[in-house]
Amino acid sequence: MEKISINPFIDAVQEAFDSMVGYPANRIEALPAPSQVHLPDLIGVIGLSGTAQGVVALRFPMTTALAVINAMAGASFDKVDAAVIDGIGELVNIVTGCAKGKLKGHTISISLPTVVSGDICRLSNAKDTVWVEVPFESKLGVFSLVLTLKQVVANRQEVAREGVNSR
Amino acid sequence: MKALIVDDSQIMRRIIVSVLKKAGVNDISEVNNGQEALDVLKQDKDIGLVLLDWNMPVMTGIETLKHIRTTNKQLPVVMVTTESEKERVVEAIKAGANDYMLKPFNPDDVLEKLRKYLESGGK
Numbered sequence: 001m002e003k004i005s006i007n008p009f010i011d012a013v014q015e016a017f018d019s020m021v022g023y024p025a026n027r028i029e030a031l032p033a034p035s036q037v038h039l040p041d042l043i044g045v046i047g048l049s050g051t052a053q054g055v056v057a058l059r060f061p062m063t064t065a066l067a068v069i070n071a072m073a074g075a076s077f078d079k080v081d082a083a084v085i086d087g088i089g090e091l092v093n094i095v096t097g098c099a100k101g102k103l104k105g106h107t108i109s110i111s112l113p114t115v116v117s118g119d120i121c122r123l124s125n126a127k128d129t130v131w132v133e134v135p136f137e138s139k140l141g142v143f144s145l146v147l148t149l150k151q152v153v154a155n156r157q158e159v160a161r162e163g164v165n166s167r
Numbered sequence: 168m169k170a171l172i173v174d175d176s177q178i179m180r181r182i183i184v185s186v187l188k189k190a191g192v193n194d195i196s197e198v199n200n201g202q203e204a205l206d207v208l209k210q211d212k213d214i215g216l217v218l219l220d221w222n223m224p225v226m227t228g229i230e231t232l233k234h235i236r237t238t239n240k241q242l243p244v245v246m247v248t249t250e251s252e253k254e255r256v257v258e259a260i261k262a263g264a265n266d267y268m269l270k271p272f273n274p275d276d277v278l279e280k281l282r283k284y285l286e287s288g289g290k
Contacts, residue, residue, distance in 0.1 A: 097248075
């Protein structure tokens with residue numbers, strides 16, 4: 001069974017930050033402890049269906065979310081409102097759409113984005129899936145790409161149990 | 168030159184407005200979806216450029232484009248979307264899109280690409 005690489009998603013995050021946010025995002029080994037990154041979080045979530053199923057999320061501390069949307073939109077929002085939430089949803093939509101184009105050989109549909117906020121310390125995975133968290137840092141703050149993917153074979157006879165691969 | 172931005176994301180509309188203003192386009196209408204775009208186009212004949220997202224509620228960009236082309240073959244319509252698959256691009260061009268821009272984009276690259284439509288006054 002061919003595994004689904006998460007590299008297209010990592011590349012898509014970096015492309016989106018380079019081009020639309022205007023600040024490069026670089027991978028880091030681990031996020032700082034939660035107390036150092038100004039919880040609560042703002043998380044943009046989008047679902048994948050088709051030959052690769054799963055969830056893709058971008059998880060930002062509030063301060064990073066504000067800085068990212070301000071940089072992207074040339075704005076000066078000082079609190080999380082409908083426009084900032086819309087921006088986080090659009091960013092996860094752009095990243096997922098960009099990654100979808102890089103996942104060759106798959107037919108994938110993506111859902112409308114959802115944005116959740118709060119002191120969320122842990123994301124739990126469903127059966128047959130595993131969460132992968134890829135931390136990033138930029139001059140605007142730290143954040144992470146969080147995803148779980150499950151490849152579905154065309155004839156539905158078998159579902160990959162370990163369908164995630166990182167570089 | 169008057170432009171119409173059709174996108175359900177207010178942040179994306181704000182980014183595109185900023186690009187258009189840099190190019191000297193200050194007369195800009197914004198709507199949330201394709202149906203609203205058709206309503207505006209019916210009433211406002213001065214619009215000379217449409218920037219159209221693909222995935223929107225109520226009416227998608229591709230449906231909107233097909234509706235526009237039933238009555239107006241000349242109006243420049245540029246798709247601005249995350250839909251990067253070749254089939255989608257071909258579908259849009261066949262339906263009458265003049266150009267196709269992928270998100271994520273660099274605003275300066277968008278400006279460069281739109282310049283030909285802006286300089287021709289939407290012809």
